[in-house]
Amino acid sequence: MSETGQFPKMIDLDASRAIDLEALKLQYADKFASYTPRDRPPLHQMPTTSTALPDGRARKYKLEIFPPLLNSSSPWATTVEQIQELYDCEFTGAVTTRTSLLEGFNHDPDVHQHVFFPAGQSATRTGVPKGDESAKTLPDAAATSSLNTYGYSPHTLSEYLGFVNEIVGQRHLGTSTIRKKPFIISVTGTPDEIAMSFALLANAAEMDEDLRLAMEVNLSCPNIDDKPPPAYDEAMLKEYLEAISDSKSTYRGRMAGPDSVPKVGIKLPPYTWKGQFEMVVKCLVEAKSSEPGEGSVIDFITCTNTLGSSLVLDDSLKPTLASEAGTGIGGMAGAAIHPLSLGNVATFRKMLDKHIDTEEIMIIGVGGVEDTAGFERMRKAGAEAVACATALGRHGVDVFSSIIKGE
Numbered sequence: 257m258s259e260t261g262q263f264p265k266m267i268d269l270d271a272s273r274a275i276d277l278e279a280l281k282l283q284y285a286d287k288f289a290s291y292t293p294r295d296r297p298p299l300h301q302m303p304t305t306s307t308a309l310p311d312g313r314a315r316k317y318k319l320e321i322f323p324p325l326l327n328s329s330s331p332w333a334t335t336v337e338q339i340q341e342l343y344d345c346e347f348t349g350a351v352t353t354r355t356s357l358l359e360g361f362n363h364d365p366d367v368h369q370h371v372f373f374p375a376g377q378s379a380t381r382t383g384v385p386k387g388d389e390s391a392k393t394l395p396d397a398a399a400t401s402s403l404n405t406y407g408y409s410p411h412t413l414s415e416y417l418g419f420v421n422e423i424v425g426q427r428h429l430g431t432s433t434i435r436k437k438p439f440i441i442s443v444t445g446t447p448d449e450i451a452m453s454f455a456l457l458a459n460a461a462e463m464d465e466d467l468r469l470a471m472e473v474n475l476s477c478p479n480i481d482d483k484p485p486p487a488y489d490e491a492m493l494k495e496y497l498e499a500i501s502d503s504k505s506t507y508r509g510r511m512a513g514p515d516s517v518p519k520v521g522i523k524l525p526p527y528t529w530k531g532q533f534e535m536v537v538k539c540l541v542e543a544k545s546s547e548p549g550e551g552s553v554i555d556f557i558t559c560t561n562t563l564g565s566s567l568v569l570d571d572s573l574k575p576t577l578a579s580e581a582g583t584g585i586g587g588m589a590g591a592a593i594h595p596l597s598l599g600n601v602a603t604f605r606k607m608l609d610k611h612i613d614t615e616e617i618m619i620i621g622v623g624g625v626e627d628t629a630g631f632e633r634m635r636k637a638g639a640e641a642v643a644c645a646t647a648l649g650r651h652g653v654d655v656f657s658s659i660i661k662g663e
């Protein structure tokens with residue numbers, strides 16, 4: 257840097273001249289040697305939003321995710337290989353699985369599909385490749401949004417617990433996976449099935465006290481034809497919270513210690529008006545744990561899922577995707593929902609902080625994050641940890657290092 261605080265002008269942008277980079281580097285060798293890039297705080301010094309409540313009291317979330325970055329539930333966390341890769345990535349603080357059912361889901365690639373599309377155009381070319389191929393063929397810089405008509409994973413919950421066992425089991429064989437990185441197992445089903453899912457998780461946690469398991473109950477998939485997302489409906493949401501409360505109190509006593517008790521979160525859809533936020537927060541306040549001092553039975557909320565009822569057409573005005581209902585209507589995510597997801601996170605953080613039983617509910621912020629700036633916006637809005645799905649589908653696990661390193 258010069259005495260004036262300016263970086264030297266490295267390259268004369270005269271288009272008529274070929275630039276010999278090696279010669280330039282030699283010429284400016286002394287400047288390169290003394291140049292230090294602008295500091296980004298190392299991971300362990302990253303400011304957290306969690307240390308203090310608005311009134312100055314200390315806050316401690318019940319789920320720890322460090323670094324505060326992870327994948328959100330998606331088809332890119334379906335197989336044991338994908339989950340292992342996410343687990344081994346040093347830039348993820350936890351791994352979320354694709355949503356599973358006790359009995360598995362009948363996945364049909366001719367019906368359950370996704371496409372990446374440029375948000376500014378909300379359209380695709382006729383015959384645009386669907387599934388993961390679309391990430392490879394669309395101009396990467398433009399196709400930052402996604403539409404999907406997926407249901408759930410073809411693998412059962414028990415299979416996912418088997419994957420976790422396989423991945424963490426390797427740690428005991430001396431491989432590099434030595435941290436207690438949490439696995440967030442995404443599940444869905446009826447309230448009774450969710451209670452049973454918690455029992456399965458608790459059982460797995462009981463057998464290996466080093467496991468850090470959390471259950472994320474997906475109450476917000478917009479793509480199941482005859483089943484609206486339960487988190488939009490107060491009566492249904494309450495039923496789920498009661499089932500979670502019952503199974504948590506049944507299994508708590510059997511765990512080796514408080515850290516082994518699987519933490520429970522709910523995956524919420526994007527909300528658009530005040531009454532909806534109030535309804536959710538009221539349910540969370542009412543779902544008080546039977547354990548003294550624990551507050552709500554819900555340890556974290558993940559918001560947001562995709563925005564349902566969205567449609568992308570190709571240039572012959574036909575739906576780009578197939579879907580269960582045959583309309584091609586599905587859930588939108590990526591850049592197109594980022595402002596809505598940010599608004600949901602900010603609104604929930606403010607409202608949760610107003611009640612002693614909900615102030616320690618952690619928020620995992622999701623929706624359109626694909627770079628450091630998006631990550632920082634989510635944290636500023638009140639997300640303790642930040643997750644991504646669309647960007648993972650487009651860039652693979654390298655997206656996490658580029659978000660953390662700002663590259």
Ligand SMILES: Cc1cc2nc3c(=O)[nH]c(=O)nc-3n(C[C@H](O)[C@H](O)[C@H](O)COP(=O)(O)O)c2cc1C
Pocket residue numbers: 328329330331354355370402403404406407408409442474523560561562588589590591593622623624625643644645646647
């Ligand atoms: C192709 C695709 C499939 C998804 N499947 C699931 C799922 O099985 N369960 C779930 O909870 N969320 C699912 N989601 C939602 C994401 O987890 C995330 O909440 C949403 O896409 C917003 O994040 P993003 O903008 O980073 O994609 C899916 C998203 C995409 C794009």
